[in-house]
Amino acid sequence: MGKQEDFVLRALEERDVRFVRLWFTDVLGFLKSVAVAPAELEGAFEEGIGFDGSAIEGFARVYEADMLLLPDPSTFQILPWRGMEDGPATARMFCDVVMPDGSPSYSDPRYVLKRTLARAAERGFTFYTHPEIEFYLFKDTPQPGVDPIPVDRSGFFDHTAQSYGSDFRREAITMLEAMGISVEFSHHEGGPGQQEIDLRYADALSTADNILTFRTVIREVALSQGIWASFMPKPFTTHPGSGMHTHVSLFEGDQNAFYEAGAEYQLSETGRRFIAGILKHAAEISVVTNQWVNSYKRMMFGGEAPSYVCWGHNNRSAMVRVPMYKPLKGASTRIEVRTLDPACNPYLAFAAILAAGMKGIDEGYELPREAEDDVWALSERERKSLGIDPLPKNLNEAIMVAEDSELLAETLGENVFDFFLRNKRAEWDEYRGQVSVFERDQMLPVI
Incomplete structure (x- = not known):
């Protein structure tokens, strides 16, 4: 492990951190979080934490669901609204999403930017x-x-x-x-x-x-x-x-x-x-x-x-x-x-x-x-x-x-490009089928 990982592990002990939230986003930008105990973090730095990617919007199909979260130690921060007077501290780190072989997940928005x-x-x-x-x-x-x-x-x-x-x-x-x-x-x-x-x-x-x-x-x-x-x-x-x-x-x-x-x-x-x-x-x-x-x-x-x-x-x-x-x-x-x-x-x-x-x-x-x-x-x-x-x-x-x-296709990559546009098309179709207050107010009294 490197210096940043060592710093995080020391900080967990010194700050009495009992929970570490691993943060990432789905393709639409909604924040996702999984909490791990500090004892699991050393292994998470080296091997990642497994999760079911098919349950996250735009991440994977069911038959390729197994994915890993790799915490980025440079993003470690104590959450100031957790702990303090009401108990042990909670920290967070952003994660990169990778496949079981360690390769980046092409559906990870953070990887798209990187x-x-x-x-x-x-x-x-x-x-x-x-x-x-x-x-x-x-x-x-x-x-x-x-x-x-x-x-x-x-x-x-x-x-x-x-x-x-x-x-x-x-x-x-x-x-x-x-x-x-x-x-x-x-x-x-x-x-x-x-x-x-x-x-x-x-x-x-x-x-x-x-x-x-x-x-x-x-x-x-x-x-x-x-x-x-x-x-x-x-x-x-x-x-x-x-x-x-x-x-x-x-x-x-x-x-x-x-x-x-x-x-x-x-x-x-x-x-x-x-x-x-x-x-x-x-x-x-x-x-x-x-x-x-x-x-x-x-x-x-x-x-x-x-x-x-x-x-x-x-x-x-x-x-x-x-x-x-x-x-x-x-x-x-x-x-x-x-x-x-x-x-x-x-x-x-x-x-x-x-x-x-x-x-x-x-x-x-x-x-x-x-x-x-x-x-x-x-x-x-x-x-x-x-x-x-x-x-x-x-x-x-x-x-x-x-x-x-x-x-856009080249920048987002095939996975994100395809899912993102399908999701947006579904949003538009749902929206245009809604009967609005404007329509009712304008038409019910006169038609």
């Missing part, structure tokens, strides 16, 4: 991401047919005395930082009860792990306060949706590959081609960055959510934005992808964005003209004349484009 990062690393690139995560807080657990009630009526950046939001954010951030997750900003967002917490930039794999941890921490803190947290992209018709605007950059060693002194917006040719790749393949990867029926309610009717394929400098109507907060600091040059929402599977979403950007670099894509106007305010004819195409308007459109995408 494989894509490895391809970029072969070119000398490290991929960094920095997400701005929005979510809503409600007074009660959601009930079928009952409208959720936000915890407050505050708005963007509001500072309200004795508010739920500020107390909640303070406790959540304290808990996140206790788990080694650095928070850069936090504030009240535009919708009633809507919050935003921005994580500090890190390599994409660490960030994806952190997002899974973040969603768990937020829900735990909410439950401890008798309220409910939701990452649903568009819970209200009349209030803003929740996005996960993500700043991304490529580094070559210590040098920011997106930075070029003296270039327009200090953006290098590598950075321009990366943006061009994301734009060219935007429609194909939408099914991953925005994977739910509800995601497209935010995209089409969500205030500042992007609806069109374009880029701009500090243009918040653009799908990809080039911010310039620190014009004299090259390391800060980055781009902001504004399509993602907080209900995506971050492993797959980051893999798709990186693959699209790298395709732009490898194929030498030319960056289209910058969108300088408010894209939402333009007419369809004006957008068409500027070469600005729409993003998929609903999940069905996203699925149809994705089904023909070589880039």
Whole structure:
């Protein structure tokens, strides 16, 4: 065993850890967990912990069900909401999913991202991401047919005395930082009860792990306060949706590959081609960055959510934005992808964005003209004349484009690509068969 494994085993004893939760996700990004006793962990590091992969969404067919969880010791953390005053501590580690022969499981979303990062690393690139995560807080657990009630009526950046939001954010951030997750900003967002917490930039794999941890921490803190947290992209018709605007950059060693002194917006040719790749393949990867029926309610009717394929400098109507907060600091040059929402599977979403950007670099894509106007305010004819195409308007459109995408099939791998699209098709079919409140309200009184 290595130093990291030794550190974990010592920490278990020193911190009186009685339970270790091994975390991984299914293909859709739902967190899965199995608890093991500390005595089993040394064997788990060497041989893995067996589980039935056929019971997990998208992992395996019944006849190839046996799989193993290999804990990643670099992700070891004590869970701050377990133990403390009420007993022994509980820890967690993320796991890689492998087959009985030790080979990676092609259905493991974490492996999909690791494989894509490895391809970029072969070119000398490290991929960094920095997400701005929005979510809503409600007074009660959601009930079928009952409208959720936000915890407050505050708005963007509001500072309200004795508010739920500020107390909640303070406790959540304290808990996140206790788990080694650095928070850069936090504030009240535009919708009633809507919050935003921005994580500090890190390599994409660490960030994806952190997002899974973040969603768990937020829900735990909410439950401890008798309220409910939701990452649903568009819970209200009349209030803003929740996005996960993500700043991304490529580094070559210590040098920011997106930075070029003296270039327009200090953006290098590598950075321009990366943006061009994301734009060219935007429609194909939408099914991953925005994977739910509800995601497209935010995209089409969500205030500042992007609806069109374009880029701009500090243009918040653009799908990809080039911010310039620190014009004299090259390391800060980055781009902001504004399509993602907080209900995506971050492993797959980051893999798709990186693959699209790298395709732009490898194929030498030319960056289209910058969108300088408010894209939402333009007419369809004006957008068409500027070469600005729409993003998929609903999940069905996203699925149809994705089904023909070589880039997405190659990035996700056959297993994940096939299961993911079949699952999304089933979700769309179920959704379109539902009779909505809107239909009943409009038609029952008059027809």
